[in-house]
Amino acid sequence: MKLLVVGSVAFDAIETPFGKTDKILGGAATYISIASSILGIESGIVSVVGGDFPQSNLDMLTNRGINIEGIEIIKEGKTFFWSGKYHNDLNSRDTLVTEVNVLENFDPKIPESMQDAEILLLGNLHPGVQLSVLEKMRNRPKLIILDTMNFWMDTAMDLLQQMIGKTDVISINDEEARQLSGEYSLVKAAQKIHKMGPKFVIIKKGEHGALLFHEGKVFAIPALPLEDVFDPTGAGDTFAGGFASYLARKKDFSFETMKSALTVGSAMASFTVEKFGTQRLEEVTESEMLARIQSFKELTTFEVNV
Amino acid sequence: MKLLVVGSVAFDAIETPFGKTDKILGGAATYISIASSILGIESGIVSVVGGDFPQSNLDMLTNRGINIEGIEIIKEGKTFFWSGKYHNDLNSRDTLVTEVNVLENFDPKIPESMQDAEILLLGNLHPGVQLSVLEKMRNRPKLIILDTMNFWMDTAMDLLQQMIGKTDVISINDEEARQLSGEYSLVKAAQKIHKMGPKFVIIKKGEHGALLFHEGKVFAIPALPLEDVFDPTGAGDTFAGGFASYLARKKDFSFETMKSALTVGSAMASFTVEKFGTQRLEEVTESEMLARIQSFKELTTFEVNV
Numbered sequence: 271m272k273l274l275v276v277g278s279v280a281f282d283a284i285e286t287p288f289g290k291t292d293k294i295l296g297g298a299a300t301y302i303s304i305a306s307s308i309l310g311i312e313s314g315i316v317s318v319v320g321g322d323f324p325q326s327n328l329d330m331l332t333n334r335g336i337n338i339e340g341i342e343i344i345k346e347g348k349t350f351f352w353s354g355k356y357h358n359d360l361n362s363r364d365t366l367v368t369e370v371n372v373l374e375n376f377d378p379k380i381p382e383s384m385q386d387a388e389i390l391l392l393g394n395l396h397p398g399v400q401l402s403v404l405e406k407m408r409n410r411p412k413l414i415i416l417d418t419m420n421f422w423m424d425t426a427m428d429l430l431q432q433m434i435g436k437t438d439v440i441s442i443n444d445e446e447a448r449q450l451s452g453e454y455s456l457v458k459a460a461q462k463i464h465k466m467g468p469k470f471v472i473i474k475k476g477e478h479g480a481l482l483f484h485e486g487k488v489f490a491i492p493a494l495p496l497e498d499v500f501d502p503t504g505a506g507d508t509f510a511g512g513f514a515s516y517l518a519r520k521k522d523f524s525f526e527t528m529k530s531a532l533t534v535g536s537a538m539a540s541f542t543v544e545k546f547g548t549q550r551l552e553e554v555t556e557s558e559m560l561a562r563i564q565s566f567k568e569l570t571t572f573e574v575n576v
Numbered sequence: 577m578k579l580l581v582v583g584s585v586a587f588d589a590i591e592t593p594f595g596k597t598d599k600i601l602g603g604a605a606t607y608i609s610i611a612s613s614i615l616g617i618e619s620g621i622v623s624v625v626g627g628d629f630p631q632s633n634l635d636m637l638t639n640r641g642i643n644i645e646g647i648e649i650i651k652e653g654k655t656f657f658w659s660g661k662y663h664n665d666l667n668s669r670d671t672l673v674t675e676v677n678v679l680e681n682f683d684p685k686i687p688e689s690m691q692d693a694e695i696l697l698l699g700n701l702h703p704g705v706q707l708s709v710l711e712k713m714r715n716r717p718k719l720i721i722l723d724t725m726n727f728w729m730d731t732a733m734d735l736l737q738q739m740i741g742k743t744d745v746i747s748i749n750d751e752e753a754r755q756l757s758g759e760y761s762l763v764k765a766a767q768k769i770h771k772m773g774p775k776f777v778i779i780k781k782g783e784h785g786a787l788l789f790h791e792g793k794v795f796a797i798p799a800l801p802l803e804d805v806f807d808p809t810g811a812g813d814t815f816a817g818g819f820a821s822y823l824a825r826k827k828d829f830s831f832e833t834m835k836s837a838l839t840v841g842s843a844m845a846s847f848t849v850e851k852f853g854t855q856r857l858e859e860v861t862e863s864e865m866l867a868r869i870q871s872f873k874e875l876t877t878f879e880v881n882v
Contacts, residue, residue, distance in 0.1 A: 309882070359760060454665060457803045478784035481801060490798035490875050495787060497763045519882070529878040563880050569796050570876050572835040574869050576615070576825070 271518035273306055273313040274384045274411065275299045276403050277393020277507070278373060279323070279341060280350040283366075284546060286501050287358050293351065294547040295327050298393030298417065301504040304551050305511030305538045307334035308559055311518045314384040316340035316403070320347040320372045330552070339381035347372035360499045361476060380406050388412045391514045392437075393507065394419050397429040404436060413523050415439040415514055416468070417506070420446050435467040438523070441510050443474045456481060457488070470528060472513075474506055482525075482532050489529045494540040494565060501546045505539040508551060512538030537562040577824035579612055579619040580690045580717065581605045582709050583699020583813070584679060585629070585647060586656040589672075590852055592807050593664050599657065600853040601633050604699030604723065607810040610857050611817030611844045613640035614865055617824045620690040622646035622709070624678045626653040636858070645687035653678035666805045667782060686712050694718045697820045698743075699813065700725050703735040710742060719829050721745040722774070723816055726752050737772065744829075745776040747816050753779045762787060763794070776834060778819075780812055788831075788838050795835045800846040800871060807852045811845040814857060818844030843868040 282296030299315045306313040314337030323343065331338050353367035376399055390411040392400045397418065404410070416437040422430045423446070434440060440463060444456060450466075451459035460471045460483035471483040477499070479492040513528075513535035520527050540562060544550040588602030605621045612619040620643030629649065637644050659673035682705055696717040698706045703724065710716070722743040728736045729752070740746060746769060750762060756772075757765035766777040766789035777789040783805070785798040819834075819841035826833050846868060850856040 455803055455805075457801045475784065478781065479796075479798065481798075488801050488875060489878070490785075490801065491878070492785065492787075492796035492798060495763045495794050495796065497761055499761075516880075516882070526879070530880040533878050533880055534882065560882060563882065567880070569794060570878075572795070572797070572839050572876075573832075574822075574836040574839055574873070576822070576840065576866060576869065 271311070271389055271521050272384065272387040273311050273389045273391060273514055273518050274316065274380070274387035275302045275306075275313055275391050275393065275511075276316040276378055276400070277302065277391075277395060278350050279315060279317040279319050280352060282503060282547060283351070283353040284501055284503050285355040286360065287356070288498070288500050289546070291546050296352065296503065296547060297350065298507040300331070300548060301507035301542065301551065302391060302393060302511030302514070303331060303336045304334065304548055305508045306515040306518075307336055308538070308551075308554050308556065309512065309515040309519055309534070311515040313337065313515070314340055314381065314387065316378045316380060316384070318342045318344060318372045318376050320349040321345040323349045337381070337383060339383055340379060342379060344372045354503075356502065360502055378403050378406065389415065389514055389518050391415045391417070391510060393417050393510070397422050397426050397433040400433045401429060401436075413438050413517065415441065415510065417441050417510055418446070420449050423449050431466065434463070437468045439470040439472065439528075440468040441472040441474065441506075441513070443476070443506070447471075447473045472532065474509065476502070480509070480532055480536065482528055484525045484528070487525060489525075489532065491532050491536050491566070492569060493536060494562075494569060496540065496543065499543045502543050503547060504542050504551075508542040509535040509539040511535070533566050534563060537566055577617070577695055577827050578690065578693040579617050579695045579697060579820055579824050580622065580686070580693035581608045581612070581619055581697050581699065581817075582622040582684055582706070583608060583701060584656050585621060585623040585625050586658060588809060588853060589657070589659040590807055590809050591661040592666065593662070594804070594806050595852070597852050602658065602809065602853060603656065604813040606637070606854060607813035607848065607857065608697060608699060608817030608820070609637060609642045610640065610854055611814045612821040612824075613642055614844065614857075614860050614862070615818065615821040615825055615840070617821040619643065619821070620646055620687065620693065622684045622686060622690070624648040624650060624682050626655040626678045627651040629655045643687070643689060645689055646685060648685060650678045660809075662808065666808055684709050684712065695721065695820055695824050697721045697723070697816060699723050699816070703728050703732050703739040706739045707735060707742075719744050719823065721747065721816065721820055723747050723812070724752070726755050729755050740769070741773040743774045745778065745834075746774040747778040747780065747812075747819070749780045749782070749812070753777075778838065780815065782808070786815070786838055786842065788834055790831045790834070793831060795831075795838065797838050797842050797872070798875060799842060800868075800875060802846065802849065805849045808849050809853060810848050810857075814848040815841040815845040817841070839872050840869060843872055
């Protein structure tokens with residue numbers, strides 16, 4: 271199955287307790303597509319960058335088999351840039367700079383070669399832009415996965431509600447689930463979000479893992495306990511990319527397959543946090559990925575015989 | 577296997593967003609022993625109460641098969657009393673009243689009938705009192721499980737370090753693990769705590785579940801996502817009681833058995849939080865317990881075939 275990814279391709283400058291970077295490659299669509307390429311899935315990015323975006327980054331994506339026909343280059347514009355500094359616990363961060371640049375007037379264009387994508391993963395973007403992608407697709411994809419954030423709940427709630435209503439799987443963090451639903455209990459929050467549309471609700475809890483809710487059932491996957499989280503940037507996007515790509519690989523959207531997909535997403539995300547930016551993810555081999563998934567099996571498997 | 581439990585038998589007055597109680601039965605040893613009785617384990621409590629402690633509470637324990645020979649009654653004294661108010665998120669609380677009362681000069685006495693206990697579970701108490709229990713046992717129990725809290729790290733660290741040095745399994749929460757080790761990463765914290773003595777380190781994360789570390793291996797169990805946590809009081813003690821009792825039932829202290837024990841402890845704790853105090857735990861039947869353990873299997877089981 272083909273995966274269409276709509277999201278940012280960007281520059282980040284990151285500071286953590288372990289060091290800092292200059293402008294490096296970032297953006298949700300970047301992490302998602304690299305994760306997909308590790309899983310051998312044909313993905314295509316729809317995004318926009320400026321004339322300052324290096325050809326070498328585009329080549330890296332192409333060399334991984336990622337379809338970049340949908341990345342528009344606005345020569346006279348500048349690429350989206352985010353800079354942030356993580357606190358000592360790496361669970362919170364301050365945004366130092368956000369330059370929206372060419373993303374301000376992003377008008378997504380779906381290349382003909384991706385019109386037949388069966389899975390659409392909408393990375394965190396203005397919900398109006400996310401809705402416009404649906405209108406531009408000739409057929410509704412078989413599965414629509416939505417990532418969003420609290421910023422759009424504060425600034426574009428009506429459009430966001432419309433978008434959520436057209437979504438099959440929503441992926442948000444615990445605080446966002448609470449804000450979106452007005453419920454503190456994540457079980458109740460998921461129930462309310464189901465009523466907004468999505469049959470599958472993923473709630474991400476960072477170092478505490480993630481929950482998947484579906485038709486009154488729930489699945490929990492812990493995060494892999496790590497000695498150090500070096501840089502959390504892109505972990506959520508990598509998770510979404512691993513999740514969607516496993517579904518694409520299995521060509522199945524059942525709850526059982528989604529549980530496995532959640533695990534694969536978590537395993538992929540555990541690589542991303544080991545180095546700055548996409549650095550570690552770009553190095554991951556298939557055998558490393560399989561070993562990491564096995565670590566999750568060992569982390570979570572038990573037999574009880576009371 | 578017999579389980580010796582040393583810890584408080586007390587009164588609590590609890591306020592949560594859902595209501596409040598007068599003085600009700602509480603105390604670590606109470607929760608631990610009730611959990612043990614559900615699992616059919618012969619446990620004995622060593623504790624102290626005042627003349628104000630109702631015979632009906634003692635009868636309830638006896639009727640469950642719990643050995644209360646080691647509960648000293650100081651007629652002229654008053655029972656330990658704690659009162660607290662939980663915040664809206666139920667993850668934090670304010671202590672309103674702590675009356676230490678007869679626990680102030682607690683001098684634990686091990687009844688002859690419990691000298692042959694193979695598992696010793698030391699509930700949260702002054703580490704000097706915990707150490708004195710070891711001196712009073714004719715033989716070292718096969719397994720010593722220690723619960724403690726940050727209060728003793730602040731006020732009696734030397735004695736606590738001695739006690740930890742004699743412990744096989746330590747059970748503490750994430751903040752306590754960080755304070756005890758000086759490490760933010762829970763993996764690094766567990767490594768440092770291993771060096772203090774315990775071969776098994778359990779780190780409790782409340783609504784996010786628990787981790788078990790042993791010889792470089794790690795196991796994670798999520799908490800069961802609940803619609804409402806009604807009253808978290810006693811959840812950690814119930815967890816410890818379920819954990820120790822499963823080991824007693826299996827007569828085995830391997831990492832594999834401890835993983836299962838952690839799951840049983842989590843399942844038991846998920847009952848405790850459903851009502852005030854010990855109310856829900858006292859109602860739990862064996863079939864309910866087995867069903868709850870099955871829920872944990874469903875919550876955590878996945879198959880990945882990449």
